[in-house]
Amino acid sequence: MTREETTAKIIAILSEDFEFENPGPTDNLRDDHGFDSIDAIELLGKIEQTILGFSLTREEKERAMTIRTIDDIVNYIEAIRLAHHTP
Amino acid sequence: MAEHAAAPEVRRRVGDTLLDLGVTLLCWAWFVGGFLLIFSWAYLLVWLLARDRQGGFQRLNHHFFRVFFLLLTASARRHKLSIDPRLATIRGAVVVCNHLSYLDPLFLVALFPRHRTIVKTRFFSTPIFGAMIARSGYLPATGEGRHASLFLQGMESMSAYLASGGNLFIFPEGTRSRDGRLGPFHPGALKIARMCRAPIYVLRLSGSDRLFTPGRFLFNAHLANTIAVDLLGRLEADGDKPAGVAELDRRLRQVFSGQSPRE
Numbered sequence: 001m002t003r004e005e006t007t008a009k010i011i012a013i014l015s016e017d018f019e020f021e022n023p024g025p026t027d028n029l030r031d032d033h034g035f036d037s038i039d040a041i042e043l044l045g046k047i048e049q050t051i052l053g054f055s056l057t058r059e060e061k062e063r064a065m066t067i068r069t070i071d072d073i074v075n076y077i078e079a080i081r082l083a084h085h086t087p
Numbered sequence: 088m089a090e091h092a093a094a095p096e097v098r099r100r101v102g103d104t105l106l107d108l109g110v111t112l113l114c115w116a117w118f119v120g121g122f123l124l125i126f127s128w129a130y131l132l133v134w135l136l137a138r139d140r141q142g143g144f145q146r147l148n149h150h151f152f153r154v155f156f157l158l159l160t161a162s163a164r165r166h167k168l169s170i171d172p173r174l175a176t177i178r179g180a181v182v183v184c185n186h187l188s189y190l191d192p193l194f195l196v197a198l199f200p201r202h203r204t205i206v207k208t209r210f211f212s213t214p215i216f217g218a219m220i221a222r223s224g225y226l227p228a229t230g231e232g233r234h235a236s237l238f239l240q241g242m243e244s245m246s247a248y249l250a251s252g253g254n255l256f257i258f259p260e261g262t263r264s265r266d267g268r269l270g271p272f273h274p275g276a277l278k279i280a281r282m283c284r285a286p287i288y289v290l291r292l293s294g295s296d297r298l299f300t301p302g303r304f305l306f307n308a309h310l311a312n313t314i315a316v317d318l319l320g321r322l323e324a325d326g327d328k329p330a331g332v333a334e335l336d337r338r339l340r341q342v343f344s345g346q347s348p349r350e
Contacts, residue, residue, distance in 0.1 A: 038279060
């Protein structure tokens, strides 16, 4: 999945499942859309199921708790993918 | 003449204040002494021997505060409790309630033997109390910072906890009302119910602020009062396609305002 495809997938999840209106890649999700720690956990579950295809560790999830923007989420997913594919 | 007429009133006020002071000191004595001298041993035994430490801590909290309220109502005789009997049947639910007094969370702990709740994050840094609430499975209000792991652990196990019959109670206003009116709701309770596919039970608490008024140190033990907890309704967030948070918020307000929520 390319970066653009990942971004589109995250935007689709946030729009459909979280009912965010027109979320943009650089929006501050907390300030602009009321995204909180509970949303972060639900979103991580969806990222595991629909994008990564594997479960995240507790440490990896803790790192996601400070995410603010969709760009941050995509960076996070790319870093996780890289870490899991690096021997 | 005027001095003679005022004397009974002064005596009554002094008597009321002494009663308030006595009941407040009795409750604090239980809060500190009951924990240190009696319950701390039980907590230690649970910690050392119980398979389900979290559940054991929750039950001990429940019994500790049942005794607290027994003492309170036995000493403040003009305060009565009125508990909706249907509350005893609530299992596996997110329970939301309005918030009037610091007594409210203690009251709900005393009502539900198996419970979790969400607590202001700063309390987790308090010596002894912070350790007690963390070991009871209570969650910090935010998932960031040094308590992120505790928050994640609690949230990851929440679905299984609710499915096993435990209840999560939350005050969605996040703070005590100063005028009795409902404030804006934090959506956390609704999000958790939706995520865990759990029903939401809506409770209305009244009278606790007359006993322990925000801003006062002493209990108003001398007042005639009824502390009531009523079950107002149930919202479904547990279907295949549960309603969104905004819709659940709208229905929650309808239930609190006495209207039937339109689905």
